[in-house]
Amino acid sequence: MMLEKTKSRTILPRREGFTLVEVMMVILLIGLLASVAAPPMFRYLADSRLQTNTDRMAADLQYARTLSITNGEILRFTCDNAGYQVTNPLDGTVYRSQVFSKGMTLDSAQSADFFPWGMADASVFTIQSGTEARLVTVLPTGMVEVAHK
DSSP, X not given: OOOEEOSSOEEOOOOOSOOHHHHHHHHHHHHHHHHHHHHHHHHHHHHHHHHHHHXXXXXXXXXXXXXXXXXXXXXXXXXXXXXXXXXXXXXXOEEEEEEOOTTOEESSOEEEEEOTTSOBOOEEEEEEETTEEEEEEEOTTSOEEEEEO
16 A cells, blocks of 8 residues: 655555445345335245145146046045145045145144036135235036135
8 A cells, every 4th residue: 555645644455345324224225125015025925825725626626527528437635734645535546635834724624525417515624824815716616616715
């Protein structure tokens, strides 16, 4: 480092960078923004997870109906708090099995049978995650509907 001397004072070379106060202010602003944005983000993620599980269940119910018609056999869709299965009640063959994501629950264990002629047992499945819930309805015609509770 080279120091220059003027008449009455020594001129130090110019230093570049941020002061500690400036860095602390940036960290404070990032913390404030994160505290404001975090709760909506977590709600969005939970809602997205619930919607994904609901859509997957509805698709598997439609799959059970289609497979029942195609194979000409009765298929049973059974559900509990852990997840669900599509099985043949006569021989026990499991066609599809799914476990719910963490935090997802079903209001009660139940089942619906799908018949080879396209009809089904009417059932309503309620999937919950925290305060949010979705209804998955199997109509007597075998069609599946999804709705917010």
